[in-house]
Amino acid sequence: MEIVMALVIGFLYAAALYMMLRRSIVKLVIGLVLLSNAANLLIFTAAGLVRGAPPLIYPGDLVPPGVSADPLAQALILTAIVIGFGVLAFAVVLIHRAYEVVGADDMDKMKDTDT
Amino acid sequence: MNMHSLILRTAGNFLLPLLLLFSVFLLLRGHDEPGGGFIAGLVAAGAIVLYVFSMDIASARRLLRVDPRDLLGAGMVIAVLSGAPAAFLGQPYFTAQWWEFGLPGGGELKLSTVLIFDIGVYLVVVGAVLTIILNLAEAED
Amino acid sequence: MSAYMNALVALPVILPLLAGALSLAFWRSSAAQKLLGVFGTLALLVVSVHLLFETWEHDHIVMHMGSWHAPFGIVLVSDMLAAIMVVLTGIIGLATAVYSLSDIGTRHERFGYYPLFHLLLAGVNGAFLTGDIFNLYVWFEVMLVASFALLILGGERAQMEGAIKYVTLNLVSSMLFLTAIGLLYGLTGTLNMADIAVRLAEVEDTGLVTVIAMLFMVSFGIKAAAFPFFFWLPASYHTPKVAVSALFAGMLTKVGVYALYRVFTLIFNQDVDYTHEILLWIAMLTMLTGVLGAAAQFEFRRILSFHIISQIGYMILGLALFTPLAIVGGVFYIMHHIIVKANLFLISGLTYQLKGSHELRELGGLYRSHPMLAVLFMVPALSLAGLPPLSGFFAKFIIIRAGIEVEAWLAVAVALVVGLLTLYSMVKIWNEVFWKAQPAGFGQTPTPVRPLFWMWPPIVGLALMTVMIGLYGQPIFEMAELSAEQLLDTSRYIEAVLGADYVESLQEMRR
Numbered sequence: 175m176e177i178v179m180a181l182v183i184g185f186l187y188a189a190a191l192y193m194m195l196r197r198s199i200v201k202l203v204i205g206l207v208l209l210s211n212a213a214n215l216l217i218f219t220a221a222g223l224v225r226g227a228p229p230l231i232y233p234g235d236l237v238p239p240g241v242s243a244d245p246l247a248q249a250l251i252l253t254a255i256v257i258g259f260g261v262l263a264f265a266v267v268l269i270h271r272a273y274e275v276v277g278a279d280d281m282d283k284m285k286d287t288d289t
Numbered sequence: 290m291n292m293h294s295l296i297l298r299t300a301g302n303f304l305l306p307l308l309l310l311f312s313v314f315l316l317l318r319g320h321d322e323p324g325g326g327f328i329a330g331l332v333a334a335g336a337i338v339l340y341v342f343s344m345d346i347a348s349a350r351r352l353l354r355v356d357p358r359d360l361l362g363a364g365m366v367i368a369v370l371s372g373a374p375a376a377f378l379g380q381p382y383f384t385a386q387w388w389e390f391g392l393p394g395g396g397e398l399k400l401s402t403v404l405i406f407d408i409g410v411y412l413v414v415v416g417a418v419l420t421i422i423l424n425l426a427e428a429e430d
Numbered sequence: 431m432s433a434y435m436n437a438l439v440a441l442p443v444i445l446p447l448l449a450g451a452l453s454l455a456f457w458r459s460s461a462a463q464k465l466l467g468v469f470g471t472l473a474l475l476v477v478s479v480h481l482l483f484e485t486w487e488h489d490h491i492v493m494h495m496g497s498w499h500a501p502f503g504i505v506l507v508s509d510m511l512a513a514i515m516v517v518l519t520g521i522i523g524l525a526t527a528v529y530s531l532s533d534i535g536t537r538h539e540r541f542g543y544y545p546l547f548h549l550l551l552a553g554v555n556g557a558f559l560t561g562d563i564f565n566l567y568v569w570f571e572v573m574l575v576a577s578f579a580l581l582i583l584g585g586e587r588a589q590m591e592g593a594i595k596y597v598t599l600n601l602v603s604s605m606l607f608l609t610a611i612g613l614l615y616g617l618t619g620t621l622n623m624a625d626i627a628v629r630l631a632e633v634e635d636t637g638l639v640t641v642i643a644m645l646f647m648v649s650f651g652i653k654a655a656a657f658p659f660f661f662w663l664p665a666s667y668h669t670p671k672v673a674v675s676a677l678f679a680g681m682l683t684k685v686g687v688y689a690l691y692r693v694f695t696l697i698f699n700q701d702v703d704y705t706h707e708i709l710l711w712i713a714m715l716t717m718l719t720g721v722l723g724a725a726a727q728f729e730f731r732r733i734l735s736f737h738i739i740s741q742i743g744y745m746i747l748g749l750a751l752f753t754p755l756a757i758v759g760g761v762f763y764i765m766h767h768i769i770v771k772a773n774l775f776l777i778s779g780l781t782y783q784l785k786g787s788h789e790l791r792e793l794g795g796l797y798r799s800h801p802m803l804a805v806l807f808m809v810p811a812l813s814l815a816g817l818p819p820l821s822g823f824f825a826k827f828i829i830i831r832a833g834i835e836v837e838a839w840l841a842v843a844v845a846l847v848v849g850l851l852t853l854y855s856m857v858k859i860w861n862e863v864f865w866k867a868q869p870a871g872f873g874q875t876p877t878p879v880r881p882l883f884w885m886w887p888p889i890v891g892l893a894l895m896t897v898m899i900g901l902y903g904q905p906i907f908e909m910a911e912l913s914a915e916q917l918l919d920t921s922r923y924i925e926a927v928l929g930a931d932y933v934e935s936l937q938e939m940r941r
Contacts (some may be wrong), residue, residue, distance in 0.1 A: 220616030
C-alpha cells in the first residue's frame, strides 16, 4: 500500500509543479492546491498506514489495544487543510484582483516588477 | 448572483434555519464528538451563501444585520480571551477550566473555556468566509 | 516555573493577537485603531524587554501551553536568541506603528491595515518562541497570510504582480516545510524540537536525515531569501506602503534566518561537515549576488531590497562557520541589521513624501533642503556598509574574525569585498538623493495623506540605537555571546524543555 501511496504522492507533486510552470495564473493556483494535497498525503503516509484500527482507548485501559492508527498525523493534516483553505481563499482573491488590474491571465504580462 | 429559481428560493427558505440550527448543534457537540467551531462555522457560512444564491447579496446582508467583519473581530477577541482565566488562576495560558452546574430535573451542565474558545472560532470562521465571499460576489456584480 | 513567568512567555504572542482582535472589532474608528497600534506595540516592547531580562537571568523559560506537557503538548520556549528576536520585533513594531500614523491613509485603514499589522507581529513572535516544529509551520502561515494581505493593500498593478510571485514562492516553501515535517515525524515520531533532537541521535539511517535537512534548508532558504531562492524579494518588497516595506525588511526574512539558526544548531548537527559546508557556499553566493544586484539598480527601495539579500548572506555565514564566535557574530549581525534596514526603508519613505519619487535620477538636493535627514541617512547607511564606530562595524568585525580563526579565507575575502560594494551602493544613494542638485522638472512634493510629523521619531530613534550599539556594544555582545553558548550546547535547551528526568529515561531506554 505504501508503494501505491508513494506513487500517487509523487505524481501529485509532479502534476503540481507542471501546473505551476504554466503561464496561466489560474493554473498556478491549481498547482498550489495540488501541492498542498500532496504534502498532506505525504504526512499521512509517512506516519504509517494502519487500516481499520481507530486509536480508541477502551474504558479501564491506558493504551489502545494492539496497533492503531496515529491520530497526531491526522490532526496535523486537519490543521494543514484548514490553513491551506485560508491561504488558497486568499490566493483566489489575489488572482481575481490581479486579473482585473492586469487584464490578462498570463504571467508573461506581469513582469513589470522583475529585475 | 441571483439564480432566479423558484425551487431554490423555496428550498433555501426552509434550509436556512435548519442549517443554522445544525451549525449550532455541531458547535456544541464538538468537544467529545465530531464537530467543533471550525466545521460549524463553515456550515453556518455555507447557509448564508446558499441564501445569497437563492435571494441576493443585499438581502443576505440585511439578514445578517451586522457586518461580517464585526463577527470576525468579536470572534478573535473571544478566542484570545478564553485563554486568560487560566492565567489569572496561575496556570499556563489556555489551560482548560471547567464549570459544572446541576440542572433542574437532575441533569448536569458542563461548561468550559474550551467551549468559549470554540464559539470564538465559530464567529471568526463565519466572519472570515463571509467577508471574502460577499466581497467577491459584490465585485462580480 | 511560576505563574507569572508562564504568562510572560505567552504575552508577546497574546498581546498582538489581542490588539489585532480589538482593532478588528473597532474597524470603523480610525482613532481607536491608531491608539491600539501605538500602545499595543509599546506594551509588546515593554513585555518583551522584560522577558529578555528574565531569560538572561534564568537561562531558559519554558511554558507548556494549556498544561499539556512536552513532548505531547505545544511548548513556548524563550532562550536568549528567541528573546532577542522578540525584543527586536517590539522595536520594529513600535517604530512602524508610529510611522504609520503619518504614512497610512484612511483608505488603507478601512481595508484592515492595523489588524493585519498586529497579526503579522503575532505570527513573527509565535515563530520565535515556539518549541514545536509543526507549530512553527502554523506561525509561519499566520505571518504569511498577514503579509500577503498587507502586500496588496492598496491594489496597484505593481503590488499585484509582486504579490503573485511572493505568494507562490512562499507557498512552495511552506509546502516543502510541511513535507519535511511529515518525513521527520515519520522518522522520529515526535514534533517537539527538543525531543526530535534527542531521537535523531538514535536514527541509524543518516542519509535520510541529511535529505530532510536539505528540505529544511531549501524551505527556510526561500523564506530567508538566500541564494538561489531570493527572486521573490526584489520583485515585491518595493511595491507596498513604506511602513509595510520596513516591517517586512526588518522582520520577515529574519524569521527564515532564525529558523535556520534554530534547526541547524538544535536538530541537524550530526553531519556538520556536509550541511554547513553547503550553507557556507549559500552564504557567500547570497552576499555576492545581493550586492551586485543592488549595484545595478537605480530605485531607492530596490537597492535596499537587494541589500537585504546580501546582508542575509552575512547572517548565514555566521551559522555556516559554526564556531562559538561565528554564531555570536551572526546573532549580533541580525540585531544590527533589523534596526538599520528598517530605518533605511523608513527614510526612503520620507524622501518620497518630500520629493515625490523613488527613482534616483528624479531625486536630488535633499542635503540642501533637509540637512538633518541627510545626517540621519548617513548613520544607518554607513552602519550597513560597516564603518566604525557604528553597529555594522562590530557585526562584520566579529564574523570576519571568526572566519579568520577557522581559516575560511574565501569567505573572509567575499565578506570584505561585499562590505566595500555596500559602501559603494550607499554612496551612490547619498550622491544621487542628497548631494546632487535637484534635477529640473522633478521634485514636486506630493500632497501627503497625513502630516509628516510622525515619520521623524522612529527614524531618529532607530538611528540613535545604531549609534548606541556601536558605542556601548558590550551588553549587546554579551547577549549575543550567551545566545551562541545556548545554541551550541543543545543539552541545556533539551533539558529545559523536556525535564532532566525524561532525558535520563530516554537514555536508559537506549541502553
